[in-house]
Amino acid sequence: MNTITTDVLIIGGAGSGLSLAIFLNRLGISSWLVERHPTTSPAPKAHYYNQRTMEILREEGLADKIYELGTPAANMARVGWYTSLGGDGELDHKTIYLMDAFGGFSLAETYERDSPCRSANYPQLRLEPLLLEHARTSPLAHLNYHHELVSFVQDADGVTATVLDRDTELQYEVRAKYLIGADGGRKVGPALGIEMDGIPRLFDMVTVHFAADLSAYLDDDSPMIRWFLSPDKGGSWGSGVMVALGPEKYDRHSEEWLFHFAFQPDDPSQFDAESVVPRLRDLLKLPELEPRIIRMNDWKVQGVLARRYREGRVFLVGDSAHRHPPTTGLGLNSAIQDTHNLAWKLAAVLKGQADPSLLDSYEAERRPVGARNVNWALLTFQNHLVIDAGIGLIPGAPVEVNREAFRLLFSDTAEGATRRQRLHEVIQSQRTEFQAHDIEIGFAYENSPAIIPDGSAAPVKSPMGDEHIPVTRPGHRLPHAWVTRSGGTISTLDLVGRGRFVLLTSSRSLHWQKAAKSVVGAAVDVVAIGPGLDCEDPSGRWAALRGTEPDGAILVRPDGHVAWRAEDSDRSGQLAGAVKRILGRDAA
């Protein structure tokens, strides 16, 4: 059997696998990616990418392309709840509520303050080809579509896998130093016997991807997501959710749309066009609608977390490690953040800069984030039920009782005003999903061997996940501030990343330069920010955020998370030891 040799064998060529191949290439590491399908997935799954993901993709030069091709900011500034699109009844075509979301309107100032990137909306079925195109220009990424992992074994030095080329029906062997399960949990985790804890099937969903001209029924272009709560269907479980899919326009003139319906697991409804199209017409109150069905998918809402993210030389990333409801859009976002966390560690170990024990920090850091995301997505999924309560719907009550609740909500009476205020107050809890700024960019790593705590307390988290407090405390993502360099404006995040450790200081003294030169194993770049230094801080934002004396320093890992910090230059002699510890070389 033919044998291919590579550093990293990646199983799965979707969001996780492609992003890992791209990140590894940037770090000078070769990968062999196998994907059992001939192309990327045509299913309209993820579409929303939060600011942290966009910061990571910006590092690869991909963010501007996604902004250019995806939803304009003005068309993703809100979410809306409606009774229907059409119909001329008293409760038809009503807006139940509009909420600012994803950095839109009232949120803009905070979101813009905390990141150089806005969040983005671009369907996964179009993002994956973009990632693939980018990966194809990455010389160290060897991409093999229509190739399937059949089996694998590992030993002390590496992993040997058998792969089937589905075009030729011939099998070949791949010998790799590491194997990554980016396969959505289909093969690698189960083969290792890694159990998934949690809820394997909460609801069944069907997603319809269709083309139709809906412009005549829409009069507001600001919502990215439109929820339909039909007064005739008794609340959330008879409802649906709609998102514009472009590809040219993402406003009311969008050529394509996706619509998700929820089904109870014991619902006998059939997931076929014959039953779904009438259901779509009925819910939207558009009896004449003739959608061109492009694709239908059924999928299950689950909330599960892998008990382990690593077994020897095999790692799980993305959906193979955690699967959760799409609410809050954390799936592909955390998949890309997983691979970003793992890539630099694999590179440091493969290049001999770090001890293999550095790889233990992947599970220590990402599994708690995965656990939080599973729980958060379940919480925000369940939280849609409170909207029913906010409207005054009673589960199981006769249709007329619940229609009356809608009538009163829209009525021009004192009670109507009270009911609208109640809904407003209840629906504010949806900020856990649509304004989840801290959940999106505020995750931090605690109890990791690759982070050295400095004894400071973590900032108090807002319980609703919306308020983010940027800090340089070890474990946290480096805060963003605009600084200037050579006359241009850049983000502090532009100073770090790309496989390097960076030490940020605001001091002119040579202490830190000397300390950086004494580091063994990894290069540490020193960047001084302040008047007359490498970068200037004209707004004073960095000085307000840095959390150290001007002659202190902040050591930032290649993934943009702070690994260590020193209050002042008296501790400069500790830098080399800190890097050694982070890279696991002290254990070695």
Ligand SMILES: Cc1cc2nc3c(=O)[nH]c(=O)nc-3n(C[C@H](O)[C@H](O)[C@H](O)COP(=O)(O)OP(=O)(O)OC[C@H]3O[C@@H](n4cnc5c(N)ncnc54)[C@H](O)[C@@H]3O)c2cc1C
């Ligand atoms: C309706 C819906 C809406 C969503 N919305 C969002 C959102 O807005 N934002 C967000 O971040 N996330 C969202 N998600 C979640 C997101 O789609 C997933 O988290 C994401 O696809 C995970 O990517 P992945 O690469 O880890 O896994 P997958 O996308 O499952 O890819 C795994 C790949 O591995 C391949 N594979 C499997 N077995 C083998 C084998 N033996 N050999 C070779 N290849 C193999 C598969 O063919 C597949 O291509 C949504 C999901 C759904 C269903």
